[in-house]
Amino acid sequence: MLERSWPAEGATRVPYWVYQDEEIYREEQAKIFRGDTWSYLCLEAELPEPKSFITTFVGDMPVVVTRDPKGALHAWENRCAHRGALVCMQPRGAAERFTCIYHNWTYDHAGNLTSVAFRRGIAGKGGMPADARPESQAPKQLRVESVHGLVFGTLSKDVSSLEAYIGPEILPRMKRVLVKPLKVLGAYTQVLPNNWKLYMDNVKDTYHASLLHLFFTRFRINRLTQKGGVFVSPDGAHHCTYTEMVEDRGDAYEKDGMRSAGSQSFSLENPEVLDQVDELGDGVAIQILSLFPGFVLHQIRNSLAARQVVPKGIDRTELHWTLFGFADDDEAMTRRRLLQANLVGPAGYISMEDGAATGFVQRGIAGSPERASVIEMGGATIGSGDSRITETAVRGLWKAWRHHMQL
């Protein structure tokens, strides 16, 4: 039996069993994803009209998100009260009502069971007893709130409002990006061969970005020597890091012989994929923001996207990317965003390596559940600062995780 006690060093160690243990995975589903947290569901722009719907996930749990005929948003578990089948099979669309194909049980936009086929039988025969209560097993309904066009849901009755959950450190950094109505440019899924938390570790790791991603460093898109900073919420759960557009002309990477500095002969023939317009007017080149447990909002130059982290087992994670622009983008801005789409996603000049690196960790730790990651850059503190040569946001993730898991 695995000893599930945290290493004595505390915040600076993360034991490898957290990425490997089936029981931990099951507990996370209950205590985190179905617990006192808010999960990203979709963009409001994906539910443009009354009666439209989209299917998504909260952890393992399949969820339907709808806009009812009056325009209000709802989210409910995509599970029929009767036998547990998926009620809604289509990924998105519009519907008057939702009918389970198995036995025709029907739900309204809020997920209320509105009819049970032949509930009273036919001609006095068959049907359910008068005191049957099939509604007792109805799909769970989520609280739904949205912030600047992003829709979140929670099963918790106790967790605070969405804006209070995100908190005053991080909320303004979301607002800074989501300044106008959004327009979806498209979506895809990247399947990662690793535990979901390795991806969140990676997103919150401001130390890796310019060391792993040569593309960042060689073209001075994001170097640790460039001006920037990191914000961490006091509970550690959420983070935001940014880099300013001002070009770094230093040679710290070259002097230290970093692989990511690359050879001087390597340059782009057509650097148009990097051309940024300062559309938000604050000179920020890159901002990566994460919300516990599994949401990422990115602004990489003029590429904007929501990334939803969907766990699919201890060593498999789906990353659902939705790239967007603003509803009033002109043709030139749309073209710019589509060219910069080359930076992100499974074929992204920058993003492709994150899938590789996190998979390498999952494979590397196979024989050492009792050993631990060393997360000591920047000491043992968890908090905001102006240096990104720190693992403060990673330590924050584990502070929040341990709080929810009571470990």
Add this chain to the structure above:
Amino acid sequence: MKSGTSPDFELQLAVEQLHARYAHALDAGRLEEWPEFFTEEGRYRIATAENEERGLPLPVLYAEGRAMLRDRVASLRHANIYEPQRYRHLASSFLVQRVDDRVVSSTSSFVVIRVMQDGATMVFASGRYLDRIVVADMKYEERVVVCDSRRFDTLLAIPL
């Protein structure tokens, strides 16, 4: 009924030859040859069937012109980190249609099998190639790769 030596028959063969040379170059890891299959302004785009059907423009990978294609190869060679891997392209069902004196269009099906260095083998992608080919030099003016699935395993480094 046209004879076996009709221009259309020769065109069909020439287009199939182009597709075959393209596939063999990528499968043999000769990435530097890849941009040469395109015209100077040639466009290459990997899309998904889902986005195409929703009328959404998002590419998984997009290049306008040979310079951007060469940049992609340079980045794969010198910048990006990915495990050694090979593809095997299987292309079939070639439809070829003359658009005008200059250009033919082609639609074909493909499956790409990905083989990792330890031998792990999977069907990595399937879909359609939608091509516009300049007849005079038999190069792609446009090659759109519409993947049947929205899902990509780990990463897409080598072009499809």
